[in-house]
Amino acid sequence: MPELAEVQNFVNSINANFLGLTVNNIKFHRENLRYPFDLEQLNNVFAKGSSFKKVFREGKQLVIETTQGAVNISLGMSGAFKAIENNSKKIEKHQHVSIYFSNGSGLAYIDPRRFGFWKIRDAKMDQGNAICDPLDERALNVVFQDSSITVKNRSIKEMLMDQKIIGGIGNIYALEALFLARISPFRSCSSIGQKEWKILANQIPLMLEKAIAFGGSSIASYRSFSGNKGNFQELHQVYGREGQKCLRSKCSGLIARLPQGGRSSWYCPNCQK
């Protein structure tokens, strides 16, 4: 599933390659993904003569703002963007949207499992944007000092993955961050000390910056814009490593895997308290 680092990679690639280009036309090759496409409004946002003004990430969603409006795009389980040729008649399998530009380049949206969506951006979404961005250490510190969150009995991992609190942390990055902060994913929020919250707020952005630099984690079907697999998974300290030695120096623990909230949690029982 594309997580924050993968989405940020697509944002960076689209900004680098398509900003300011004039749209020739957009084609939707089916009627729906997770939801039906609102064709009238989408065709308007990407109308002939419009151009890409700004592309940015909001949690795990990607926002494309054109001179005509904006859309929020979720990549769902398997969405990806890819550069295409303007004059190629062939549509790749699972290619659901194609945008063609007047300079001959093109951008395709591919999504084998079709859990993604393209939604017209609501003007309301621009206001307040209260959800914390996990790349922002200061914003994380504010969240981690909010007693309505920190006194809760639910697990720290579940809280980190709550998209209503922090936008964009999924299973992999929650577990990797908790390892770096030496906190067990099973601890309740109310048991975390001030110092630990500080370390966590510091480690999350550092870890994500690294993941972005490495092109994300290539889990299952994920491919980056250039078609390469991301290689952050080579840097995973705990995710997918059950039974292997803990990578923290001087720790003799073995990575364990336990079910938690319907998913797996990997951690080192020896150095994550």
Ligand SMILES: [Zn+2]
């Ligand atoms: Zn360890």
